[in-house]
Structure formats: structure tokens, C-alpha cells
Amino acid sequence: MRGLNKEKVLLLKNAFILSQEKKAIFKMQHKRKLMRRLAAFGVVGLIILGTMLSAIISQSASLETSGEKLVKAEQQLIKLEQQQKHSEEELERLKDDEYIAELARKEYFWSDKGEIIFNIPETDQKEQREEE
Numbered sequence: 001m002r003g004l005n006k007e008k009v010l011l012l013k014n015a016f017i018l019s020q021e022k023k024a025i026f027k028m029q030h031k032r033k034l035m036r037r038l039a040a041f042g043v044v045g046l047i048i049l050g051t052m053l054s055a056i057i058s059q060s061a062s063l064e065t066s067g068e069k070l071v072k073a074e075q076q077l078i079k080l081e082q083q084q085k086h087s088e089e090e091l092e093r094l095k096d097d098e099y100i101a102e103l104a105r106k107e108y109f110w111s112d113k114g115e116i117i118f119n120i121p122e123t124d125q126k127e128q129r130e131e132e
Contacts, residue, residue, distance in 0.1 A: 093099045104110045
């Protein structure tokens with residue numbers, strides 16, 4: 001019921017009231033400018049943050065692929081080291097005349113005097129081993 005009995009108050013137009021109104025208008029304008037600046041800095045900050053995040057994501061993806069390449073390279077290195085070790089052992093064995101003679105008999109079917117070479121297919125040997 002109070003709202004119905006309100007009396008109209010006349011506004012005074014003196015210097016103090018005008019100065020207070022100007023101060024209030026100035027504060028409102030200053031507040032608007034401040035909000036605009038804060039919004040602009042916020043947008044710029046978000047753009048910078050987005051750029052940094054995309055750079056971090058792309059770098060992490062690149063790092064992950066580099067890690068996978070490193071693992072593959074290490075595996076290949078291990079295989080090559082084993083192959084090198086095997087080749088060095090083979091080289092040492094090839095310095096032995098008996099091994100060379102055995103290899104020549106086996107691979108090229110060379111024989112000594114009085115030897116007869118029988119060629120047995122390897123598939124038959126594998127089948128016999130599987131049966132046993």
C-alpha cells in the first residue's frame with residue numbers, strides 16, 4: 001500500500017545536485033570504459049591462451065611421434081648389433097680351415113677323396129622331427 005500513497009518529490013536544480021549528477025554520469029562512463037578495457041584484455045588473453053594451448057598440443061603430438069620413432073630406432077639398433085655380432089662370429093669361424101671345408105661340403109656338395117654325398121631334402125627331416 002505504500003506505493004499508492006507516494007508523494008511526488010520535486011527535484012531541486014541547484015549547483016550541488018548538478019555536480020553530483022555529473023559525478024554520477026562520469027562514474028558510469030568511467031565504469032563502462034573500464035568494462036570495455038577489461039573485456040578487450042580478456043579477449044586478447046583468451047586468444048593468447050588459445051594460441052599457447054594449440055602450440056603445446058602440437059608439440060606434445062610431435063614429441064609422441066618422435067618417441068615412437070626413437071623406440072623403433074632402438075629396436076632396429078639392437079637387431080643390427082645382434083647381426084653384427086653374428087657376422088663377427090662368422091668371420092672368426094671363416095678363419096678356420098676345417099670350418100671352410102665343412103661349409104664347402106655342406107653348401108656346394110664338395111667331397112673329399114672317397115666320400116659319397118647323399119642329398120636328403122630338408123622337408124623330410126622336418127617332418128620326421130615333428131612326428132617324434
